[in-house]
Amino acid sequence: MEKKISRRSFLAGGMAAGMLGAASLAGCAPKMKGEADLAATGESSSRETTVIPSSENFEPDYWPEEGTVAFVKDPITDIAEVKEYDVVVCGCGFAGSCVAASLAENGKQVAILEKRATYGANGYSVAAIGDRVHNAMGVEIDKDRFVSDMMSTAGGYRANEGLIRNFVNRSGEAMDWLLDMVGDKISEPTLGTRQMEIGGITWWASDVSFVNDQMAGVIPHVLDYAQSFGSTDLFYETPACQLIQEETGEITGVIAKTTEGQYVQFNAKDGVVLATGGYEHNVERLRKCLRPRDLMCAAWLNMNSENTGDGHEMGLAVGGFEDEYPHCSCTDPSGTPNHTFFGAAMNSFLRVNAQGERFMNEGIPFDYRANSIGNQIGAHCWTLVDGDVLEHLPRINPTAPYTPEEQLETLEADCFKADTLEELAEMIEVDYETLQKSIDRYNALFDAGQDEDFGTPVVSMAPVRTPPFYAVNESIVHLATVCGLQVTKNSEVLSLQNRRPIPGLYAIGNVSGSMFSTTYPHHISAVSLGRCLTMGYVVGRIISGVEQPL
Missing domain, CATH: 3.50.50.60 (FAD/NAD(P)-binding domain)
Structure with missing residues (x-):
């Protein structure tokens, strides 16, 4: 088993491209009430009073350049x-x-x-x-x-x-x-x-x-x-x-x-x-303006x-x-802990949370996928792929502008890799029995031709059976406010x-x-x-x- 060392793929740019005051001059007092006027009169201003709570007391450890x-x-x-x-x-x-x-x-x-x-x-x-x-x-x-x-x-x-x-x-x-x-x-x-x-x-x-x-x-x-x-x-x-x-x-x-x-x-x-x-x-x-979970970003790409x-x-x-707070922003999935992103994860691979449980329809649009990932414990998930990934990619993303080999390169740049699922579970600190159960259920739904649990189109599913097994620690990528x-x-x-x-x-x-x-x-x-x-x-x-x- 091995831990791949992070690097920024040459595909990075392409994969992500698809976010008080007084009057203006002395002697120019606007008749309309700005935020300074509100403060002076004791009226409340949403910019001054809004507090956005979070169940996990998030404190991002990575911010964009100021x-x-x-x-x-x-x-x-x-x-x-x-x-x-x-x-x-x-x-x-x-x-x-x-x-x-x-x-x-x-x-x-x-x-x-x-x-x-x-x-x-x-x-x-x-x-x-x-x-x-x-x-x-x-x-x-x-x-x-x-x-x-x-x-x-x-x-x-x-x-x-x-x-x-x-x-x-x-x-x-x-x-x-x-x-x-x-x-x-x-x-x-x-x-x-x-x-x-x-x-x-x-x-x-x-x-x-x-x-x-x-x-x-x-x-x-x-x-x-x-x-x-x-x-x-x-x-x-x-x-x-x-x-x-x-x-x-x-x-x-x-x-x-x-x-x-x-x-x-x-x-x-x-x-x-x-x-x-x-x-x-x-x-x-x-x-001040965004949800704490939306700030738990692995990469800021503007x-x-x-x-x-x-x-x-x-x-x-x-x-x-x-617009009233919290503001929304333009986000993608596919963020990595090394503050870049892996383009292959823009595909609809299997996702499990920190407890090893599947939690989403992986075929939903990127913003919904990012929101769902951000809503998990720790605002992240694990994206799982097996050794047949090069065979899965043409089926689940036939119009991709990059070859399967190029997409695999971006995935391998920042992932855990192991020969068995038990080894992989240990590496990512997820309960092995729960992880195995989630994968077995996912594979069975694929074989049955219908995802009864979350509704992912079968054509968009990629079963996890063949070693080596890959896991990427995925979180949110921020594009723009x-x-x-x-x-x-x-x-x-x-x-x-x-x-x-x-x-x-x-x-x-x-x-x-x-x-x-x-x-x-x-x-x-x-x-x-x-x-x-x-x-x-x-x-x-x-x-x-x-x-x-x-």
């Missing part, structure tokens, strides 16, 4: 320079670049403020319905069913259905706009998911996949398009720190900080768009280390409010005081809320980037006056 919070709570008065624009966009990821392109093509002068020295890019699949990629492949998605599924699974009907319907109804148009923009500069996109029914769950073929280019290859062309009109200025290493709010409550600009440490005021005649992403690299905010929730805090400071400032169906940031839009302020992408509550639904593919594209396109047109808000 970013630098750019948000400034106290009024900034030492302004070194003032610049004039029609619109200021805070953040240059996919959402920010899309809204800038939409604004620029419709005649607006735009400033993009980006915290880092380059644009932010994660992922490669963008959700759309009724676009020409789907049409060319003969895939038609029922919009009403899609919306109903998203409302029930993503938010338990706590989400803003108007926002979701706006996204769904405009996504095809927005995707075609994107494809016209990038043209032949990228590889031809395809659909990343087959639409299918597994265990009563519809896996929607909603994702247009740019897998050969990734967002890192798409965003530069979007930015080139935005700048081609001669009206878009991009300011790297210039983080937005504070919003400018007039006594009327209207947002009229942003104060940002240069690399020299000076504050520059960017006035925005027509509005400000927050597109600052999530808060994956702000540990204090993660502790590559933008400056996603610290600056847009969230700026919006709160001018009277906005967030997806909750944020509550918005209207047109992505206008809502006021905490009167639940009406704060004039001149919009939020798109992962800084925005109102779309997810219970979970981020992986079976509804690529909604995170999909909302960046669609609402960026729509908001740009609304601000430009090309169309009226719904």
